[in-house]
Amino acid sequence: MQQEENVVEQRCFQLLKKAHQFGASDLHMIPNEENYIYYFKKTSQMFEAGQLPLNLGIRIISYFKFLSSLDISEKRKPQSGSFQHMFNSQKFSFRVSTLPSVYGKESLVIRLQQHDNAKIIHSLSLFRGASDKIVELANQRQGMILFVGPTGSGKSTSMYSLTKYCAENMNRHVISLEDPVENSQSYLLQIQVNERSGVTYAKGLKAILRHSPDVIMIGEIRDEDTAKAAIQASLTGHLVVSTIHAKDGLGALYRLMDLGISIDELKQTVTGVVTQRLVSVVKTKSPELSAIYEIIADDVLEDALLSISEGNTFKVPVPLTLSYQIERGIREGVIKIN
Numbered sequence: 001m002q003q004e005e006n007v008v009e010q011r012c013f014q015l016l017k018k019a020h021q022f023g024a025s026d027l028h029m030i031p032n033e034e035n036y037i038y039y040f041k042k043t044s045q046m047f048e049a050g051q052l053p054l055n056l057g058i059r060i061i062s063y064f065k066f067l068s069s070l071d072i073s074e075k076r077k078p079q080s081g082s083f084q085h086m087f088n089s090q091k092f093s094f095r096v097s098t099l100p101s102v103y104g105k106e107s108l109v110i111r112l113q114q115h116d117n118a119k120i121i122h123s124l125s126l127f128r129g130a131s132d133k134i135v136e137l138a139n140q141r142q143g144m145i146l147f148v149g150p151t152g153s154g155k156s157t158s159m160y161s162l163t164k165y166c167a168e169n170m171n172r173h174v175i176s177l178e179d180p181v182e183n184s185q186s187y188l189l190q191i192q193v194n195e196r197s198g199v200t201y202a203k204g205l206k207a208i209l210r211h212s213p214d215v216i217m218i219g220e221i222r223d224e225d226t227a228k229a230a231i232q233a234s235l236t237g238h239l240v241v242s243t244i245h246a247k248d249g250l251g252a253l254y255r256l257m258d259l260g261i262s263i264d265e266l267k268q269t270v271t272g273v274v275t276q277r278l279v280s281v282v283k284t285k286s287p288e289l290s291a292i293y294e295i296i297a298d299d300v301l302e303d304a305l306l307s308i309s310e311g312n313t314f315k316v317p318v319p320l321t322l323s324y325q326i327e328r329g330i331r332e333g334v335i336k337i338n
Contacts, residue, residue, distance in 0.1 A: 008056070008059045008060060008063050009063060011056065011060060012060050012063050012064060012067075013085070015027060015038065015060070016085070016087075016092075016094065016110070016112070017087060018040075018049070019040050019049075019110075019112060020087055020092070020112060022040045022042065022047075022049070023042055024040035024041055024042050024047075024112060025041055025042060025111065025112060025152070026040070026041035026109055026110065026111050026112065027039075027040060027041075027108075027109070027110040027112065028040075028041060028046065028107070028108070028109050029052070029057060029060070029061060029107060029108040029109075030101075030107050031054070031057065031101055031103050031105035031106070031107060032103065033103060034054070035051050035052060035053055035054055035057065036051065036052040036053075036054060036056075036057030036060075036105075037050075037051050037052075038050055038051070038052065041152075043278075043280075043288070043289055044152045044278065054105070057105075058105065058106075061098065061106050061108045064083075064094075064096050064108060064110065065079065065081075065096070065098065067083040067094075067096075068080075068081030068082055068083045068094075068096040069081050069083075070096070070098070075100060075104075075105075075106055076100055077100070078097070078098060078099050078100070079097070079098045080095070080096065080097045080098070080180065081095075081096050081180055082094060082095045082096060082180040082181060082182065083096070084115075084184070090114060090115070091114070091115040091116075091184070092112060092113060092114050092115065093113045093114075093115060093181070093182060093183050093184055094110050094111065094112060094113075095110065095111040095113070095180060095182050096108070096109075096110050097109045097110075097111075111182065113182060113183040114183075115183065115184045115185070115186075116184070116185055116186050116187075117183070118157075118160040118161050118163075118164040118183075118185055118187070119157065119161050120161065120164075120165075121134065121135060121158070121161040121162055121164075121165045124154070124157065124158060124161055124290065124291045125290065125291055125292070125293060126279065126281060126290035126291065126292050126325075126329060126334065126335070127292065127325065127328075127329075130292070130293040130295060131293075133293075133295050133297070134158075134162060134272070134274060134293065134295065135162075135165060137271055137272040137295075137297060138162055138165065138166055138170070138215075138239065138241075139170070140239060140271055141214070141237070141239060142234065142237050142238060142239060142271075143234060143239055143240070143269060143270065143271030143272070144230060144231075144234040144239075144240040144241075144242070144269045144270050144271060144272075145162070145239070145240070145241050145242075145271060145272045145273075145274065146221075146242055146243070146244055146249075146252055146270065146272070146273045146274065147159050147241075147242070147243045147244075147274050147276060148243070148244055148245075148246050148248065148249055148251070148252040148273060148274060148275045148276065149245075149246075149275055149276045149277060150245065150247075151245070152278075153276050153277055153278060154276055154278050154289075154291050155243040155276055156182060156183075156219075156243060157291075158274070158276060158291065159217065159241055159242070159243055160183060160185060162241055163176070163185075163187075163188055163215060163217050163241055164185070164187055164188075166214070166215045166239075166241075167187040167188060167215075168187060172214035172215050172239075173189075173211075173212065173213050173214045173215070174187065174188040174189070174213065174214065174215040174216075174217060175188060175189045175190075175191065175208050175211060175213040175215075175216055175217070176188055176189070176190045176191065176216070176217035176218070176219065177191050177193065177201060177204045177205060177208060177216065177217070177218050177219070177229070178190060178191070178192055178193065178217075178218075178219035179192065179193035179201075179219060179220075179226075180192055180193075181219075182219065188217065189211070191204050191207070191208060200225070201218075201225045201226055201228075201229040202225070202228075202229060204229075205229045205232060205233055208233075209233075209236060209238075213238060214238065214239065215238065215239045215240075215241060216233045216238050216239070216240050216241075217240075217241045217242065218230050218233070218240060218241075218242040219242070219243070220242065220243050220244065220245075221242050221243070221244040221256070221259070222244075222245070223259065224259050224260050226242075227256055227259040227260065227261055228260065228261075230242050230269075231261055231265050231269055234268075234269035235265075235268065235269060240269075244256070248275045248294065248316075248322075249273035249274070249275045249294060249296040249304075249316070250296075250304060250308075250314060250316070252273055252275075253266060253270070253273065253304065253305070253308060254308070257308075263305065263308060263309045266305055267305050270301065270305075271297065271301070272295060272296070272297040272301070273295070273296040273297070273301065274293050274294070274295050274296075275293065275294040275295075275296075275322065276291050276292070276293055276294075277291070277292055277322055278290070278291055279291075279292055279326065279329065279335050279336075280335065280336040281329075281334055281335060281336065282333060282334055282335070282336055292322055292325045292326065292329070293325075294316065294320055294321055294322045294325075295320065296316060296320070300316070300317060300320065304316075
């Protein structure tokens with residue numbers, strides 16, 4: 001029995017090491033009627049990497065759940081957690097998410113993230129002017145900056161990079177409230193939400209405010225509780241940085257309203273909405289992928305909120321849009337045409 005457990009443990013870390021060596025951001029394990037197929041996700045593409053017998057796949061998922069302090073016996077409900085491990089003297093965080101499937105077996109996704117690997121904010125942006133504007137927004141002492149986009153668009157990377165800039169370049173005290181903590185960073189104090197232990201978003205925020213933060217990072221606005229926590233933190237006179245899933249900046253504002261935030265609260269708190277996409281760049285010394293940003297702020301943000309409050313349609317000025325920036329990048333020969 002002990003030998004079998006050791007084999008499962010070895011296979012688990014072999015999978016993670018293989019994913020890391022491939023350069024994957026995520027490891028997926030998806031069941032079918034006969035086996036598990038595992039995939040590596042890299043630059044928003046899924047690559048099939050191998051297959052596992054059903055019994056072994058089930059035991060591997062159970063072991064990952066054990067490492068992440070999840071309920072191993074619960075297979076009917078989605079669960080999420082995280083754990084840490086060392087590879088080649090480098091510390092990594094692994095965010096684990098499970099989901100029941102129609103085959104009665106769980107699927108698994110693990111996000112791989114290296115500790116203390118927040119990038120310099122200016123290195124992320126294809127166009128320097130966009131990152132300069134984001135830093136300008138962070139100079140404000142109060143308000144809320146939202147990073148917007150679909151899964152895999154780099155929202156969290158930009159958020160961590162901005163908070164790193166606030167801590168190291170502006171000497172700000174940064175505290176995060178996350179569920180779960182996705183990536184350990186030494187430059188900020190990270191608090192993990194744990195409702196089973198009584199650490200909710202509301203209680204966590206109340207505790208954070210006693211530590212006199214300058215910047216509060218809320219990992220993701222995903223429901224009414226997180227939306228209210230973000231608004232309350234901003235209204236108390238702090239700069240809040242967070243992410244939200246939406247198609248674009250306007251969609252993010254409407255989504256906040258769907259989560260119970262009033263238009264007046266948006267006017268009082270939101271200082272910038274940053275929609276992000278990753279694009280393939282012509283290979284130079286820069287990374288293969290760079291970010292482009294559509295930034296709604298200042299007068300444009302005021303006009304957008306006024307239009308929403310009056311029930312009118314608002315269009316983002318063309319030079320600010322992602323499509324315009326992609327066209328610009330192609331014209332300048334810095335974006336690859338797939």
